[in-house]
Amino acid sequence: MAHRVTLIAGDGIGPEVADAARAVVDATGVAIEWIEREAGAGAIARAGDPLPEDLLLSIRETRVALKGPITTPVGTGFTSVNVRLRRTLDLYASVRPVQTMPGVASKYADVDLVIIRENTEGLYSGLEHEVVPGVVETLKVFTEKGCTRIAEYAFMLARRDKRRKVSAAHKTSIMRMTDGLFLDCCRSVAARYPDVSYEEVVIDNLCMQLALDPAPFDVILLENLYGDIVSDLASGLVGGLGLVPGANIGTAAAVFEAVHGSAPDIAGKDLANPVALILSAALMLRHLGEGDAADRVVRAVVGVLSESRVRTRDLGGTAGTRAIRDAIVARVRGGAS
Ligand code: ATP
DSSP states (O other): OOEEEEEEOOSTTHHHHHHHHHHHHHHTTOOEEEEEOOOTHHHHHHHSSSSOHHHHHHHHHHSEEEEOOOOOOTTSSOOOHHHHHHHHTTOOEEEEEEEOOTTSOOSSSSOEEEEEEEOSSBGGGOOEEEEETTEEEEOOBOOHHHHHHHHHHHHHHHHHTTOOEEEEEEOTTTOTTHHHHHHHHHHHHHHTOTTSEEEEEEHHHHHHHHHHOOTTOOEEEEOHHHHHHHHHHHHHHTTOGGGOOOEEEOSSOEEEEOSSOOOGGGTTTTOOOOHHHHHHHHHHHHHTTOHHHHHHHHHHHHHHHHTSOOOOGGGTOOOOHHHHHHHHHHHHTTOOO
């Protein structure tokens, strides 16, 4: 029976990279029934909402989505589509594996990190208001339940994937209560995982240490905003945003998407690197229980980047989005590229 997957092309470079990811998944031969749903700018024009109800219904039904980046137009009064999607579906765990790609020039060899970012709380609660003219306030909201379940997810993943350590980031010297609760919850969970090492790192120090040498880190556990920033920092360690995949996991659904945004500066020009979304699709295949197909996709990406040396401009090459797509598809099918 075919897996049913909601496909959201998104905005900017979204349709180009989503087309590539879909073609690569289809080349594996895994039967997927794609259910296409619109979000973002096109959905505002059609349904008056960048996150229409039919899209949410589809993901609730299929429980799995592959999603291109979506922009939230500034000044339209809509809250971030991505934040709304994650909160509405309670996709509480963002998982971003950051690994050196053979053949891609980067400052460090052998980077192998997993960034676990809490996706629903913290400063992304969207609770902002003006206290009096000239004074505004935003609320950083943490709950014991939210902190505990993200810590639980990080330790579960560390144990499952035989990783050695979880590093929790914080700034308790300034945010005694919020980051303090986060650490309390991490410690309680860590006590139940004696086989996984646990450490706490101040967020600013973590950034400095990652830039100096990422090797001592393994699984990095962060609240929402720290996780957003450190994900981009970590992407920079392995060659940029065009390479890093992501999964947003909840109890009722999982949405797979790249770390990068819609990159309007290069949209529609056949310049976008589709590798991040293709690797996100590989994570999706694994989630669907199609591990062999996922391995073939990853091997094809590595082969194209390292042996065939076909690369997009962000990686110093001259190939377009479609050329990368075709080269990866050919390798997945077992042909030369
Ligand atoms: P968001 O706010 O949605 O996270 P952003 O504006 O911070 O988005 P991105 O759109 O993620 O940032 O990307 C920043 C820049 O990095 C882009 O303008 C683009 O030049 C480059 N970039 C991002 N993704 C890719 C990609 N897949 N291929 C090539 N270049 C990319």
